[in-house]
Amino acid sequence: DSGVTQTPKHLITATGQRVTLRCSPRSGDLSVYWYQQSLDQGLQFLIQYYNGEERAKGNILERFSAQQFPDLHSELNLSSLELGDSALYFCASSPGTNTEAFFGQGTRLTVV
Amino acid sequence: AQSVAQPEDQVNVAEGNPLTVKCTYSVSGNPYLFWYVQYPNRGLQFLLKYITGDNLVKGSYGFEAEFNKSQTSFHLKKPSALVSDSALYFCAVRDIEDSNYQLIWGAGTKLIIKP
Numbered sequence: 001d002s003g004v005t006q007t008p009k010h011l012i013t014a015t016g017q018r019v020t021l022r023c024s025p026r027s028g029d030l031s032v033y034w035y036q037q038s039l040d041q042g043l044q045f046l047i048q049y050y051n052g053e054e055r056a057k058g059n060i061l062e063r064f065s066a067q068q069f070p071d072l073h074s075e076l077n078l079s080s081l082e083l084g085d086s087a088l089y090f091c092a093s094s095p096g097t098n099t100e101a102f103f104g105q106g107t108r109l110t111v112v
Numbered sequence: 113a114q115s116v117a118q119p120e121d122q123v124n125v126a127e128g129n130p131l132t133v134k135c136t137y138s139v140s141g142n143p144y145l146f147w148y149v150q151y152p153n154r155g156l157q158f159l160l161k162y163i164t165g166d167n168l169v170k171g172s173y174g175f176e177a178e179f180n181k182s183q184t185s186f187h188l189k190k191p192s193a194l195v196s197d198s199a200l201y202f203c204a205v206r207d208i209e210d211s212n213y214q215l216i217w218g219a220g221t222k223l224i225i226k227p
Contacts, residue, residue: 002155033215042219043202056214090155100146101215103155
């Protein structure tokens with residue numbers, strides 16, 4: 001158990017819908033990262049927050065948005081969903097600079 | 113620009129043989145280097161890291177990695193492979209100078225250990 005909690009574990013929804021994925025980082029970790037992993041694909045970095053502020057953006061679509069709340073949990077909002085958005089979405093957290101990131105178990109999103 | 117390359121999409125090794133999964137990196141400053149493993153339908157698990165000090169780093173499950181600054185490499189190794197080592201392996205780098213603490217990831221290498 002990495003200490004990073006993601007909910008829900010599985011999500012099935014229809015095209016055009018909107019979903020929210022939630023991440024609770026390890027206690028004390030200030031950085032939260034969101035990643036997308038499609039079938040047979042590597043990790044695609046989406047966005048990073050540090051202590052409530054957006055720090056870096058990767059290949060995140062305009063239909064996607066995220067935020068980190070004062071209690072440091074984070075949410076990833078995916079809207080106008082398309083079939084191609086079906087993937088595993090991972091959240092990871094880290095306390096700072098020279099430490100590893102700890103990953104949650106992921107949310108498997110299936111868009112039908 | 114920072115980058116990580118894992119030149120092999122897949123590595124096949126017989127059980128009991130030594131294994132190597134390759135990783136090279138490019139950062140403007142000094143690197144922090146990491147290896148992760150992903151089993152099917154699971155999150156990534158941390159294996160080992162190089163921050164500073166001894167170039168040979170030992171990690172979980174008998175894995176080790178050697179930091180080579182001149183070759184900008186951080187290859188993952190294990191003296192004797194197990195079938196249970198079969199998984200997807202990711203190398204990642206962080207530039208010490210990067211105040212955003214961003215991790216740059218390789219594309220992953222699928223390791224298959226055959227009995």
